[in-house]
Amino acid sequence: MKTQYDSRPIGIFDSGVGGLTVLKELLAAFPNENFIYLGDTARVPYGAKSTRTIERYTIQVADFLIRRNVKGLVAACNTASALGLGALRAHCDTPVLGVIQPGCQQAMEHIKDKNSHIGIIGTRSTIASGAYPNTLALFEPQLKVSSLACPLFVPLVEEGWLEHTATRIIVEENLAPFIKNPVDILILGCTHYPVLKPVIAQILGKKTILIDSAEAVSESLGKLFKKVILPTQNNNTQMVEFYVTDVADRFQEVAGRFLDSLNVASVEMVDL
Amino acid sequence: MKTQYDSRPIGIFDSGVGGLTVLKELLAAFPNENFIYLGDTARVPYGAKSTRTIERYTIQVADFLIRRNVKGLVAACNTASALGLGALRAHCDTPVLGVIQPGCQQAMEHIKDKNSHIGIIGTRSTIASGAYPNTLALFEPQLKVSSLACPLFVPLVEEGWLEHTATRIIVEENLAPFIKNPVDILILGCTHYPVLKPVIAQILGKKTILIDSAEAVSESLGKLFKKVILPTQNNNTQMVEFYVTDVADRFQEVAGRFLDSLNVASVEMVDL
Numbered sequence: 053m054k055t056q057y058d059s060r061p062i063g064i065f066d067s068g069v070g071g072l073t074v075l076k077e078l079l080a081a082f083p084n085e086n087f088i089y090l091g092d093t094a095r096v097p098y099g100a101k102s103t104r105t106i107e108r109y110t111i112q113v114a115d116f117l118i119r120r121n122v123k124g125l126v127a128a129c130n131t132a133s134a135l136g137l138g139a140l141r142a143h144c145d146t147p148v149l150g151v152i153q154p155g156c157q158q159a160m161e162h163i164k165d166k167n168s169h170i171g172i173i174g175t176r177s178t179i180a181s182g183a184y185p186n187t188l189a190l191f192e193p194q195l196k197v198s199s200l201a202c203p204l205f206v207p208l209v210e211e212g213w214l215e216h217t218a219t220r221i222i223v224e225e226n227l228a229p230f231i232k233n234p235v236d237i238l239i240l241g242c243t244h245y246p247v248l249k250p251v252i253a254q255i256l257g258k259k260t261i262l263i264d265s266a267e268a269v270s271e272s273l274g275k276l277f278k279k280v281i282l283p284t285q286n287n288n289t290q291m292v293e294f295y296v297t298d299v300a301d302r303f304q305e306v307a308g309r310f311l312d313s314l315n316v317a318s319v320e321m322v323d324l
Numbered sequence: 325m326k327t328q329y330d331s332r333p334i335g336i337f338d339s340g341v342g343g344l345t346v347l348k349e350l351l352a353a354f355p356n357e358n359f360i361y362l363g364d365t366a367r368v369p370y371g372a373k374s375t376r377t378i379e380r381y382t383i384q385v386a387d388f389l390i391r392r393n394v395k396g397l398v399a400a401c402n403t404a405s406a407l408g409l410g411a412l413r414a415h416c417d418t419p420v421l422g423v424i425q426p427g428c429q430q431a432m433e434h435i436k437d438k439n440s441h442i443g444i445i446g447t448r449s450t451i452a453s454g455a456y457p458n459t460l461a462l463f464e465p466q467l468k469v470s471s472l473a474c475p476l477f478v479p480l481v482e483e484g485w486l487e488h489t490a491t492r493i494i495v496e497e498n499l500a501p502f503i504k505n506p507v508d509i510l511i512l513g514c515t516h517y518p519v520l521k522p523v524i525a526q527i528l529g530k531k532t533i534l535i536d537s538a539e540a541v542s543e544s545l546g547k548l549f550k551k552v553i554l555p556t557q558n559n560n561t562q563m564v565e566f567y568v569t570d571v572a573d574r575f576q577e578v579a580g581r582f583l584d585s586l587n588v589a590s591v592e593m594v595d596l
Contacts, residue, residue, distance in 0.1 A: 094367070094373060094377045095366070095367050100482075100574060101366060101570050102570050102571035102573075104570075104571060105366045105569075105570045105571070203479070203482075203483055204479055204480070204483055204485070206479075207475070207476055207478075207479040208476070210372075210475075211475055211476055213476070213494075216493075216497075217493055218490045218493040218494045218497070221488075221489055221490040221493070222485075222490045225488075225490070297377075298373050298374050298376075298377045299374035299376060299377070301374075302372060
């Protein structure tokens with residue numbers, strides 16, 4: 053008889069702290085599963101880097117988690133998901149889940165008709181990759197999809213300028229094309245952006261539905277559990293290990309902006 | 325008889341494009357010398373990274389240039405100069421020049437008396453290192469020195485938001501302590517900041533002297549030529565080689581914001 057359970061942890065990675073928004077959703081959705089989080093804080097941000105570099109970094113980060121015996125990998129970073137997953141899937145047998153497909157799926161659930169206009173915002177590299185429009189086209193080829201790179205949003209969030217006048221001006225100017233040609237749905241294609249949801253919602257108005265792919269990932273992981281990853285039988289307290297590639301101080305400080313309740317108690321630094 | 329000349333190039337490095345402001349000064353000051361510029365664009369920015377990580381990256385970057393047979397190294401990055409040079413000097417015999425000492429020296433030349441108030445702005449890591457106040461104290465222990473980290477200035481410059489309302493608001497808010505307690509001299513302790521000189525000058529007023537360490541580096545290199553580095557006898561056209569650790573496209577684009585005349589024609593990508 054085949055084994056029905058797998059007590060190994062799930063590996064989840066990001067270029068830095070943004071992926072904690074995804075981790076938070078997964079911890080709540082899978083309270084018996086253990087997780088290992090790796091933030092590549094020495095090489096953060098990924099958002100303006102090339103496909104070649106992101107592929108290399110994604111594989112190095114995943115290899116660390118695979119060596120720690122994870123049963124599945126979650127790329128909780130839009131840029132790594134958009135540019136690195138093809139190479140990663142070719143490189144390893146461990147099941148890999150990115151954030152692009154779940155985000156697109158969730159957007160599709162809110163679509164009223166084929167004439168809906170979907171907006172996507174993300175880092176320079178995510179937008180240049182075309183990963184979101186290409187994935188949306190698999191669901192519905194005739195959708196109107198518009199993409200915008202918003203490279204200043206990440207530093208603003210990292211520095212905690214969340215509801216500042218300057219932030220409002222920058223967000224407004226970046227989203228100007230979506231004020232001129234309103235979108236029905238806006239995919240927040242970077243794990244940092246949900247922190248700016250209040251400002252974005254205020255600027256685009258109530259008619260635009262904001263999609264936060266972090267929320268969608270746990271649903272997709274649930275599907276993976278039915279297909280390729282076995283759940284744990286663990287009834288003990290949920291365990292999370294944190295690793296970073298640069299010293300942990302600032303990770304712990306910035307992590308607070310992403311997680312209200314989750315206590316990032318102990319973080320270990322590793323060289324990749 | 326000892327050799328009087330050394331035709332090898334000078335190595336100059338930065339986390340990315342900022343060091344080009346220093347390169348530009350050096351090219352003009354030493355028209356017969358050849359240079360090799362390396363921008364660590366895959367791992368840019370250094371500004372929020374730890375000493376340990378910056379030491380490691382600085383040594384890797386320098387080793388690449390040393391393998392290319394340079395006769396001297398210029399760390400054209402304030403963060404690498406502030407945190408990485410001790411480790412680099414212990415690691416290699418090649419003469420190394422940073423930007424901190426030249427910047428401080430230039431500031432001292434503008435000081436009227438011991439009661440002068442010197443301000444320093446830089447990245448989070450540069451400011452946390454205390455490198456500038458420590459170096460200034462070697463010149464004059466009783467100076468009043470105030471430091472401010474301005475972590476959003478680098479992304480604003482990289483994205484070309486140079487004279488925008490949002491930039492003005494962010495610069496104004498960051499420099500507020502220097503508006504309240506005016507400084508006689510402000511050291512621009514990051515190679516990106518000179519691009520924001522017009523905004524900074526407007527906000528702090530004409531009484532504050534702005535020190536751009538890029539300008540000071542060529543004077544210090546001139547002194548090194550008299551002491552430890554031999555000049556070239558080369559009378560051919562000046563040669564500059566450019567290397568980056570990520571693909572070159574964006575380097576060439578952003579480089580234009582730093583260099584008016586210098587043509588960054590051919591850039592090679594390398595793995596460190």
